[in-house]
Structures are given as C-alpha cells and as structure tokens.
Amino acid sequence: MGDLLGVAVLGAGHMGADHIRRLDRVVNGARVAAVADPDTDRAKEAAAGLDGVTVHAEATAALDAPGVEAVLIASPGPAHEEALLAAFARGLPVLCEKPMVPDSAGALRVVEAEARLGRRLAQIGFMRRYDAEYLRLKSLLDSGRLGRPLMLHCTHRNVSSPPYFTSAMLIDSSVSHEIDAARWLLGQELTAVTVVGPRPSANAPEGLADPQFVLFETDGGALVDVEIFVNCGFGYQVRCEAVCEAGSARIGEDGAMLVTERGGAGVEVPQDYLVRFADAYDREVQSWVDATRGGRVTGPGVWDGYAASVVAEAGVRARESGGRVSVELAPRPRLSADAGR
Structure with missing residues (x-):
C-alpha cells in the first residue's frame, strides 16, 4: 500500500460510490484510504471489502486520516467550497466533481x-474532456481542417430527474457540462446567454420547466445551443455537432450494440451518465492519479470551475427574466492562466 496514492473520497452517493469502485478496481497507482459521508452507513457500504479504509461523518476528519495524500470530492455541490479550502489548507491535491462551487x-x-x-492543487471534474469522441472532435477543430467554428448544436437528455431537481438546476447542474465543453472545444469564453x-x-x-433551450454567444463570434431535457423517458443521450466554415462534425450518435432478434x-440506449461516460471517468481519474503521483496538476482547473458557475448563474437569470443576460468574469489570476480551455 505504501506505493499507492492514498485518496480520501468525500461523498458516498451515486457518484462517490462509483469513484470508490473505480479507485479500487480500475485505476492503477491509487487506493481508497478514507471515505466521508454524513450517512456513515452509506459510507461503510461503499467502502465494504476495502482494506485499510477509515469511515468518517465529517469531511475534515477524512482529510486528516492516516495515509491520505489526495482528495476526490464527490459530495453535493454546496459542500465543495469548504472541502476545497480545507484541502488547500493541508496542501492536498484535489479532484473535485462539478459544479466546483454552485455560486460564482x-x-x-x-x-x-x-x-x-x-x-495549482485542484482539477475540476469536467469528464467530457476525457471522452474519446469529444477528444476526437477537439483535435479536429484545433487542426483547422474544417475552418472557423460557427455553431455548436448540443443535446443533453436524461431518462428522469431526481425529485429535488429544480428548473434552475437544468442549467446550473446539467448544462454546466455543455458550458465547459463549449469553452474547451472552441477555445472561447461564453459572453451572453438566452433561455427559452x-x-x-x-x-x-x-412545476419543472422541462425541456429548455439555451443559447450561448461567445467572444469568438460563435453560437452554442443546448437542448436540455431531463425527463425524456427513454434514455441518456449526449450529442454535439460542430458546424464550421468548411464542414461539420457530429458525435454522440449512440454507437452502441445493435441487437437483432x-x-x-434495436440499439441499446444508455440509461445513465455513469454508463455513457464510464470510459471518460476512468481516463479522467487515471490521469489525475498519474499527475498527482508525479507532483503535477493537469486538466481543467479552478478557473474553469469558476467560469462555469458564472455562465450558469447568467443562464438562470436569463430563464427567470426571459431576456438576454451578459456574462461578466472577474480578472483572471496569473496562476490560472495555464489551467483553462
């Protein structure tokens, strides 16, 4: 165990439990050293069968547990700021699930x-940057082969939404993935948003406004539209089409197994994001572990998390007002300049 990176996982819900499984069974070079969740029974269940793991109700107790060298935050968004600051205070590298912090x-x-x-200490969990199809699209756009990007057409559908989901969460929780993906794919900031x-x-x-149609403008003159539909009923679908001056490219066409009988x-349709993006999550966490063991931090950083929060807040205001809302970012710290798009 001494050669493995000891990771404290904060949050043992749907996402946290999957990361615990991933660190134990899929990722090389790491082990789960501690798990924290206010529901300690849930934490114990997620950590069952793992050697040398301590279970805690408080996040800070897990950070201070023996053998902890890094932190994976998979708790609910409102708990992220406190956990991130606590990790920083201890000098612990962090992989934090999105949203980094819900409010800007x-x-x-x-x-x-x-x-x-x-x-840098933190990497933010925008896993689409690690998805094979998104990586191919990013490489194609960066090559310039299709010319200047003009539009991104995005689709984001879920089978159903959790009972606590609000109309605002369609944007600040679900569409936050498209916000980061658009910034990364285009290498541009989002400057305004309209929601209808x-x-x-x-x-x-x-009472849930579902679906919604979100339109972003960028500082490079492109447009990004997102259909967000979290109660489509039939499956989990994420698609993106880039329309450029000399061609277009589309990903997410359900390249699953075709079953004939x-x-x-029929084609199998994923029912969950953990199924659709399983490989992306694996690559993301493996990349984080490898970088951390090498004393480095790579991938999307805290500036990307901040930008997503600002754009999402503007989107929520646009939905509530029915008008176009401008996005205003704070000056970017020099440290974050190498961490973004």
Whole structure:
C-alpha cells in the first residue's frame, strides 16, 4: 500500500460510490484510504471489502486520516467550497466533481485561495474532456481542417430527474457540462446567454420547466445551443455537432450494440451518465492519479470551475427574466492562466 496514492473520497452517493469502485478496481497507482459521508452507513457500504479504509461523518476528519495524500470530492455541490479550502489548507491535491462551487462568489473565493498558494492543487471534474469522441472532435477543430467554428448544436437528455431537481438546476447542474465543453472545444469564453422553452413535457414533474433551450454567444463570434431535457423517458443521450466554415462534425450518435432478434432489431440506449461516460471517468481519474503521483496538476482547473458557475448563474437569470443576460468574469489570476480551455 505504501506505493499507492492514498485518496480520501468525500461523498458516498451515486457518484462517490462509483469513484470508490473505480479507485479500487480500475485505476492503477491509487487506493481508497478514507471515505466521508454524513450517512456513515452509506459510507461503510461503499467502502465494504476495502482494506485499510477509515469511515468518517465529517469531511475534515477524512482529510486528516492516516495515509491520505489526495482528495476526490464527490459530495453535493454546496459542500465543495469548504472541502476545497480545507484541502488547500493541508496542501492536498484535489479532484473535485462539478459544479466546483454552485455560486460564482464562492467559486471565485476558491480561485483566489488557490492563487494565494502560488501553485495549482485542484482539477475540476469536467469528464467530457476525457471522452474519446469529444477528444476526437477537439483535435479536429484545433487542426483547422474544417475552418472557423460557427455553431455548436448540443443535446443533453436524461431518462428522469431526481425529485429535488429544480428548473434552475437544468442549467446550473446539467448544462454546466455543455458550458465547459463549449469553452474547451472552441477555445472561447461564453459572453451572453438566452433561455427559452416550450410548454413543459407531460413527463416533467409539476412545476419543472422541462425541456429548455439555451443559447450561448461567445467572444469568438460563435453560437452554442443546448437542448436540455431531463425527463425524456427513454434514455441518456449526449450529442454535439460542430458546424464550421468548411464542414461539420457530429458525435454522440449512440454507437452502441445493435441487437437483432425475431420480430425486430434495436440499439441499446444508455440509461445513465455513469454508463455513457464510464470510459471518460476512468481516463479522467487515471490521469489525475498519474499527475498527482508525479507532483503535477493537469486538466481543467479552478478557473474553469469558476467560469462555469458564472455562465450558469447568467443562464438562470436569463430563464427567470426571459431576456438576454451578459456574462461578466472577474480578472483572471496569473496562476490560472495555464489551467483553462
């Protein structure tokens, strides 16, 4: 165990439990040293069968547990700021699931705290940057082969939304992935957002504005539109098409197994993001472990987390007002300049 990176996992829910499994069974060079969750029974269940793991109700107790050298934050978004600052205070490298911090003021405090350290410690979990299809699209756009990007058309559909989901969360939780993916794919900042929507689907819970249509403008003159539909009922689908001056490219066309049997044929449709992006999560965490063991921090940084929070807040205001809302980012600290798009 001494040669393995000891990781404290904060949060043992759906995402946290999957990361615990991933660190134990998939990723090389790391082990789970501690798990923290207010529901200690859930934490114990997630850590069952793992040697040398301590279970805690408080995040800070897990950070101070024996053998902890790094932190993976998979707790609910409102708990992230405190956990990130606590990790920074201990000099612990962090992989933090999105949203880094749900509100932009808190996200900026995290950016400023890391800048005061004078070095990067945090990677933010925008896993689409590690998905094979997104990486191919990024490489193609960067090559210039298709010319200047003009538009990104994005689709983001879930089978159903959790009972606590609000209309704002369609943007600040779900569309936050498209916000980061657009910034990364295009190498541009998002400067304004408009949100409209049809009459809510009959499948949407009472009071939930679902689906919604989100339109972003960029500082490079491109447009990005996102259909977010979190109660489509039939599957989990994420698609993106880049339309450029000399061609287009589309990813996410459900390249799954085709099953043919008596009476018909059908393509399997993923029902969950952990299925659709399993390989991306594996590559993301492996990359983080490898970099951390080498004393480095790579991937999307705290500035990317901050930018996503600012754009998402503007999107929520646009939905509520029915108008176009400009995005205003704070000055970017020098430390974050190498961490972004």
